[in-house]
Amino acid sequence: MIAKLRYEYVRSLMRQNAGWFDKNHSGMLTSVLNENVEKIQEGIGDKLGVLVRGFTMFFAAIIISFIYEWRLSLVMLGLAPLSFLIMAFQGMKMEKSTIKEFCNIAKAGSVAEESVMGVRTVQAFNGQIEMVNRYKNELTRGKKYSLIASFWSGMMEGFFFFLLYVFLGGGILYGAYLLKSGVLASPGNIFIVIMSQLLGAYFVGLISPPLMGVFKARVAAAVIYETIDRVPEIDVYSTVGEQLENPKGLVEFKNIHFQYPNRQDAKVLNGINLTINPGETVALVGHSGCGKSTTAALLTRLYNFDTGTVTIDGVNINEINIQNLRKIIGIVQQEPTLFNDTIAENIRISFPEISQERMIEVCQMANAHDFIEALPHGYDTLIGDGGVQLSGGQKQRIAIARTLARDPKILILDEATSALDAQSESIVQNALDKAAQGRSTIVIAHRLSTIQNANKIVVFDKGHIVEEGTHQKLVSLGGHYANLKEQYKWMIAGFICALFRGLELPACGLTFTYVFESFSMLQESPDEMMRRCLNALWIFLGIGIGSWIFQCIGSICYAMSSENLTLKLRIAAFQNILYQDAGFFDNIANSPGKLITRLATDVLNIKSVVDCRMFLVTHSMTSVVISIIIAFFYSWKLALLGTSMLILLAFGEIFIAYKVMSKNIKIARNDNAGKTAIEIIENVKTIQLLTLENHFINHYLVALDAQKTLIKKKCFLESFNNCVAMSFEPFMYGICYALGIHLIHSNRNAPADAFQAITGILLTAFAITMSSSYFPEFVKANSAAKLLFSMINRKPSTGDSNVGEKIDISGTIRFDKVQFTYPQKPNQPVMTNLSFKASPGQTIALVGPSGTGKSTIISMLERFYDVNGGSLKIDGKDIRDLSLEHLRTQMALVGQEPKLFSGTIKENICFGLAYVVTENEIDQALTLANAQKFISNLPSGIETEVGEKGGQMSGGQKQRIAIARALIRNPKILLLDEATSALDSESERAVQEALDKARKGRTCITIAHRLSSIQNSDVILYIENGKVEEAGTHSELMGQKDKYFELIKKQDING
Template identity: 35%
Template sequence: MFQVIERVPEIDVYNLEGEVLKDVKGEIEFKNVDFSYPARPDVKIFSNFCFHVPEGMTVALVGESGSGKSTVVSLIERFYDPQGGSILLDGTDLRNLQLKWLRQQIGLVSQEPVLFGTSIRDNIASGKDGATLEEIEQAAALANASSFISRLPKGYDTLVGEHGTQLSGGQKQRVAIARAILKNPCILLLDEATSALDAASERLVQDAVDRVMLGRTTVIVAHRLTTIKNADVIAVVQHGAIIEQGKHDELLQSSIGAYSQLIHLQQMHQVEESNEDVDGMVTRLSSQNQKPGSYKLSRRSSSFNSESAASMHSLSLQKTGNEPTTRAKKGFFLHWCRPKVVEDPELGQDKTVAPEVSIFRLALLNKPEALIYLVGALAAIANGCLFPIYGLLMSNVIKTFFETREKLKKDANFWAAMFLVIACAAMVVIPVQLTCFSIAGNRLIRRVRQLTFKSVLRQEISWFDKSENASGAISARLEGDAVYVKSIVGDTLSLAVQNSSSLVAALVIAFTATWQLSLVILAIVPLLGLQGLAHVKFMKGFSADAKVMYEEASQVATDAVGSIRTVASFCAEEKVMQIYNEKCRSPLQKGIRQGVISGFVFGTANFVMFAAYAFCFWFGARLVQQGQISFGDVFRAFFAISMGALSISHSTGLLPDVSNAKSAVNSVFALLDRRSKIDPSDTSGLIPSSGSVVGNIEFRHVGFTYPSRPDVKVLKDLSLFVKAGKSVALVGESGCGKSTIISLLERFYDPDTGHIYLDGADIKKLQVRWLRQQMGLVGQEPVLFNTTIRENIVYGMSGNVSEEQIVRAAEAANAHKFISELPDGYETCVGERGVQLSGGQKQRVAIARAIIKDPKILLLDEATSALDAESEHIVQEALENVMVQRTVIVIAHRLSTIKNADLIVVLKNGVVAEQGRHEELLRSKDGAYATLAKLYTAST
């Protein structure tokens, strides 16, 4: 801990030394820059890289994924420093400028927008200190975010959830853009800032961004023509070097140039607007009377084809209670489980108090270690007896000093030998005691964490939508609860057994010496016990409250660390610390109260103990004076009782741990006992007798609201049929319910009304694990795990997966080439959430992960939105190959992605506005789809 506290970062935002330029013009220059990421020092990103951005100009960086575009943005923000060369702002090396001031001059909107788990108002306001509501609303209006925010019941005060997961991708992006607009920066960095927006939103937001860019130095990282074509300078980056730059029209003059080829690839995927615009197509199709011919999406044969096409009758189902042969890892689904609306913490938050749990239930968890506990308990009993025996020896030693010289010498040797015997016994029993209880306790920690994590993974997705179940809180439970639980069956239990045996042995010795004195002192012991019980009662309430408070603080820390680039770019370190301190203030105040009460209890316990000593001496003296007992009997009883009292005082010191442990035990078992509404580990559902599916999907009068927002209707009596082996594209504005359909199909949630059928069977009756095994999902924001590329690709697969299968899946996703170029190849660790890869590279690995699964149903939620034109072209072909004889649901807002679908469904406000093929929908000039098509064409 002190290493972290004392560590001085190489790039320190709190270091206020450095230059502050009086007038920022905005000229940026990279001079002979060498750079490789610290996590992969052997992979050279830039070597002698030179790049110039004139003041007030807009420069667009284009190129394939992984070419170094986003690295330019990271270096300008000083997230990293180059190993060689220099980066200049208005002729001054960035390393010579004050870091906090530098980042205040820069506005950043990233490809994967990161929001904090606070309100929309606070997220936008983080772009500027002391921002007024008027300024926030103005920034939201410029980012085209005010319309959807105003429709929320709490408006700008609506909580966005952990990492903004309660908003759709487009909504998150617009809030992030509003945050950057409010900052009013001198330099604007846009890293795929509009990639998550639909055509209508993109056009409006792009207009807003264009206005913000006026007079500012702007660096754009993008692959869409509509985003980059108006830039003052376009630079093509390839393998860490600029191979071509110029204006859009200039670069297009070279037919063999890199930029010209990228544009050509992109235009190949657009609607035939190069020969005929959408308006003309709409007019032509509207004038035709004949029905269009049957149209099917062109698909090539693939090695990933299903073995055979099943017939289209309903599934023959059978009940099963056995484990399925294919086992999917549950963690894969948790990252695609977030709802696409915002959360109101006052609604649907059924916080329940953990019920009291008997300590015997915890003991049952430790049943496999019963023999170890038995050995440890015997050692603890022996250790406990040593203290009263020590008291007995002390009383005899004192008595010895009153004997004659000859007898003193003889008895002194004997009692000294007895002390050595006690020392030898202690040397044996204490290590055995501590070792046994430590082994049993650590095994329990592992078991509790495994069971708790297993229980977490089996919970339905709506459980994760609640703030108390955010990732930071869950991590705190897994870490803290298990440790507290261990304390009650480890150190606490060990000392309890030891001290109990010590007390019993002390009383036996004392009663043997003088029953009169011992009986009086025994009457005082319950007073100490009553104080202990009162203390436990108080501490239990404190522990439960403090536990929740520290979980909230832990969540703030988790959000900040997970979003450290966003925190750094907006210089929000002090603001995050302020929030963290506020979360820690209540536990601190309660801790002071705890300390006062604990001190009073411990002080009173010691007062009673010493008062007992005083009474013991007084009453013993009376008994000696009356001739009922001897001097030696008083000392034997006194020392024995003293050792027993010492044991009780030790036990009193354990009371805080006991109360914390009881609270942790209740929390653990509350989670273990909770029955998930949609349990992926439940094997009691139905599976088809053939073990495969045909792929017919039907939504029949489906109504749905997210549990966290029951007053917002997402889907309203939606009916939709997807024919087996066909592709269906869902289009519509952000937040209209497209991703919700995928969430319902994956059974992340269940509909409130209506039914969803797979081959005629209600999916609620199907085995959840088997159902999800039939589906491959590629989301808009690819989530990779902090392990190797190989393990990410095979994630969720059962059994052994051959190297050939992995390579084929990567080749199909156009990922094999860049993976092979890495020094460690498929063994390269991608870092937390895949931070070591570019956005496009992450997306291709995610696609490979879906391909290798060989699913019968493919769900693509903006699967190619993060790819450059060349990669998109190749991956789109790969996906079309994989789509052969599979039911496919595609969510997209690019016409190039959806126009060849067998069926296009336009959603608006949770209902199907219209559906049909591309040409059919364009017949209606005023139709929703035709309108979207026109917007898309206008933007391109």
């Protein structure tokens, strides 16, 4: 059932439209999947069985009681309606708190996912502490609501036991009255009624922990089913709609107005009118954020426009079946999304029927075949999460091949060649030009040289089309286009309360013996019998008050202890993850999906044994020890028999526990379903655009099915253990009663002594049975703790980031015969003999084919990895001897794919700073990054929320914010990995000028495929095969007429 629920939830997620995802962050959805489903599994698993057994026992006790003595049963039945009122009130209070608790935990999960998925950016800007604090703040808010729920649980459960003992004492006194008045002839029926109702009511009283689990499961299920039952406005599973057969590709936008659902104050498109004729190539250009990518998103129906119409071949796209629509449209996005599979499977998912020959053909068109064949496993190479094992250019080329494989009638290229080096770009651009023939093509570009040959160029500005025409026509107009060119103290207190609560059952047993002796005085002194039964009432009243007090205090203490412990465990694990080296994340066992899943589920499993359930187990075990001692005191023979049988039961359960624990660890380590679900949630837009919903839901189903065998074996062992524990209790009762009767008959024990010994043994068995229902949780917690603490205790290979020399560097960098291979690819050397030096204030440009080690150089300067051989020195000191944290405060990285985090623009710019910056400093950084203008046009300015992963910003806007984030630090070493690749021409020129100024007085290492941007560098290094093949200034390298010269020639071909 749980697998089915996970399946339906993930399937429903892929059904939702883009506007819904703008409001529901992927991190929160992942948290809901992990934590809410875990709560549901708890609530409908053994907890539901315990509840059913408890209520069955309760009603059976009432029936038996009425059969033997209806008058007394009727008096004691008054407890039943009060019990249900208490549970109803408890459920109402807990539900409110639980909903709020889950909401905050989901937000914390979103922070965790965002951080782990963008961990290199977090590390590069020393943002670990900031993200940990965000995570902690959300968890702390959730903790408050969890404590409120625990308070009401403890208060109501304690109140129930108070009422139980009041009714019990009252029932005994009323039974004595019936005996004295002659209505009853024997006290035997009184004991049957009282013991039956005691056991039934006591079981109901102890169902608070499983009842809490069921209530939480109910709340969790409501959140899950809200998503499952939601039918979006744009339904990818809908079978209705027109099927376009052999479309020609005539696309028309008529008076389109649009604003994003969660940004109603900012209109993106204002009355767009655009026609794209069959076979025509239309380029959309303009400043970042002007509406170009939004126009493409509307054509693929990621969003529905507000007013106007969009048609294909005269058919309104709202009337076309959504799957059919997306199958005739191919899209290559600015930031390519690949999946954790082989290269061949990443291409095949677009068109499953593709032959090997056709696959090779499209890869050759995308200039991907040669580098794929050079890999040890060729097309069967696993590329890791998001294609982490490949360079940016290699990922982009595979994404292009994937699109070409489905031979779409309409092609959308959203900066499709921005990540390619000059050699690859020229070939791929020619291939795309050929691919565009015979199909309608929309090209979104910032680099105008790539679209000069378009049939029509459309210029966007602030949501309007301001110019339209050919390249020559628009240049001649001289308009916009031309311009574009503390937990232990709580646990101890709870433990003490549990010890006192553990005296309850033994005290109850002794009081029953006192009552048993009192009833034997019926013939001799009826008045004395009544007096002693009245004393018993006061004793039970005292037991009830004690139970109420200690239950309430103990529950709160254990809840506080468990919340503090789980908070610390979550934070410790999360923090340690953020400080790990890159090799840790390259390991498939530590994929972001698996880490996020472990962070959610392992802590929940540990929490289950240190919250109110631990309180129940503690006081039950206390009752066991004291009851056994009392039993030995009254009859060592009976006690020895009962204890021997209990020891036999304990050994059996320990054996089963070992088996279950090994199964739990195996299940956790082979959990690919969680990783697959996160990959789906993270890339849902790409999946929808490629119409791969069925492919991925089947892939997820396979991952779920792969675990079913292990889970079934584990469930069988847990069920078998539960059956043995439950059936052992009546079996032991029968054996002990048989021996007791024999001892009384042979005059070896007085009846009262035998009764007390048997009562002690029965209470012991009852307490153990109650505790055994939580046996599976202790086993799961043990398994989870091993996995979690192995994560917490792992030391990164780069060492403690705060240990080492803290020097103010000048910026001298020296690579000396550096050798390096990635930890997961030990047989594929990336650097073989790399040597070069950068002096303070010098700009070093790295050029060369994709995948030859350029980005690796930056990774080593940031110490994501350490060198295997040779040395890397900063200011003459080995980089490993310097404090990593302090070193990163003097460096800044602007990557090819900018990573922003949920929060405002200001918060992203100041991310990771250990000091407060002034508004003037922020303005200066924004001005340098050419971001001031577009930010000032936003309704909330610098306080505008960027959305999850910066999703509310365009690619160019995100890049400029990332540049401002780097410049505000005034770094001594500036690392630029294609820092201007996502910018439009005007912004690129302005930012390039700003970066030229920013480079003065600091060392700069820049990677660029657009060679025009690095011609003024002090030194240009041509990197190939893991070493420097050519070095010199632009003019020097051009004079050599070798590899760099060829690169320049290829790029000149493109203009």
